[in-house]
Amino acid sequence: MAITLAQALNTALHDAMESDDRVVVFGEDVGTLGGVFRITDKLQSRFGDQRCFDTPLAESGIVGTAIGMAMYGYKPVVEMQFDGFTYPAFEQLVSHLAKMRNRSRGTVTLQVVVRIPYGGGIGAVEHHSESPEAYFAHTAGLKVVSPGTPSDAYSLLREAIDCPDPVIFFEPKRRYWLKEDAQLPVRTEPFGRAVVRREGTTATLFAYGPMVRTCMDAAAAAEEEGWDLEVVDLRTLNPFDTATAVASVVKTGRAVVVHEASVFGGFGAEVAARITERAFYSLEAPVLRVGGFDIPYPAAKLEEFFLPDVDRILDAVDRSLGF
């Protein structure tokens, strides 16, 4: 049956709430409305307004109260309505959610999932298209996840809710309507495992979240050039599957890391460094990065010039092959 990534997430929340009454969902407009992207659709009518509820419009308040509820023993799954609205919660995320277990010498665990619809490509207004994953991948104490397929969306969200550590769950909003033939419930590979989405020999494309599909399109287009590209879906940024990344580059000898976020200081730098440190003698070319330019996310009519696309990815492959 064809399901969308959004349906997979909604079903994952539903199934998690059904299997454990300590799972609670809250955030802005997640109750009556079912979320601006309908990811929490019908959860309130099914589970009641103490299991799924609307909050005042305050992101720090959402994350801070989730921490208190988790200390009590609940398993909050909260929504930041858009990527660019995550920043008011930054202190609670970084100073408390990430650190509480360590500060308390292991006596307090915070089983909290923070869902963030992220990334561009939907023609949205300012602050609705950002990719802030690097901030959180850099923060010790958090796990950072981003699915690129409906099956992974279901499985990784269920795993995130079951995970005893706090998880920042980045949902590729432009892929909410991406379809896949899948039967739910489904369990895919666990956290910390990257997946080879397409086997190839010419070079490896590394991606996560929204760029997985773009890289698959690039690999398909590359066939016309006679290039056989491998596509690795990283799936979880922290923990990071170094072994799969290195094995792929040992095979292909070339790597291009792709994300929507600005390249400078982006997560691609971590991927490039880890590959270079561990597969230096297998590399035929430097690891290249493809991403957004090092500028603020542009206005909607200009986003196509900012975002990586098939052409920019294939240009990078071409440069890699030129070494």
Added chain:
Amino acid sequence: MSSAAAPLEPDPMTLLPPERPVQLLDDEGALHEVDGFPLDLKDSDFRDLYRYMVLARRVDSEAINLQRQGQLGVYASLLGQEAAQVGGAYALAEQDWVFPSYREMGAALVRGVDPGSVLHLFRGTWLSNHDPIATRFGLLSIPIGTQALHATGYAMAAKFDGKDLVVMSYFGDGATSEGDPHEAMNFAAVYDAPVVFFVQNNQYAISVPLSKQTKAPTIAHKAVGYGMPGFRADGNDVLATYAVSRRAIDRARAGQGPSLIEAVTYRMEAHTTADDPTRYRTAEELAEWKARDPIARFETFLEREGLLDDALRGEIDEEARGYATRMRAEVYDAPHGDPLELFEHVYVEPPERFDEQRALLRAELEGRE
């Protein structure tokens, strides 16, 4: 269309808390009953309130000594705020929770938290060393006011779970300028969460006086905007802080939602041992507040009531010396921490790279030997 109606001026007097704080003991230690704030205390409670205040002051001065000796990196004194902290915490029930800032040694004592364990933060052996779940006393919170949200979340959870439980969140006058206490009070009011926001207005946020934090006539006025009661208490009168807390806690326990308490007090010591208060306040001001010492005032009352004699003083002094001795032992004996423990508590399920980094650190440690 025009009418002769009065101009649409707000009438703050219908909502605002009284400007004069609730005071049960006057400056001479005489008890005056105040309508709405009855005292339900037995003689043994009066003695306990005194005991906790004396212990708090002794533990506090011992911590300052330990800092002067180089045993603690820094310490934030509560001197002068004993009545505010003890009166508030004493009104809580066994099952209730406290979410403190970093200056709540008095509240910690009342809640049965070992003061030595709290000092690990200031010694730098670990970031905390008490079990918040077992003691129902949250971790000391250094980012200002952020703990208020944890208090609200905990109280919301208890309410959803149908538990008889009230949460007290301590923070200071400076914290009322931050966003998190605002969001915490707003959430608490919206969900009728059983929280008491206990503000110790000690007049300064490090060097910045209250007049530079807010234009509001009092901190208690801020409660009006959230739709919750705002109480003011003489923070140097332990019976007032107790009675006001009693009322706010009873209200929360009865399902009537949160309250804000402003305890008007004064930080007689520096902000921390690293601070020099002579740069921002006068000796006259300090002397004025020292004359309103919360312990001295309560002693006068107890003596007048015949509740304090040399035997009790001796008993409490003995207990205080015991605390001080145990604190010194805990701090002096505290090992600097096992470096390899640094990786132990970050995650329940740590990433693989921790193995490599732990091995690297272990090799470095072995290289030193």
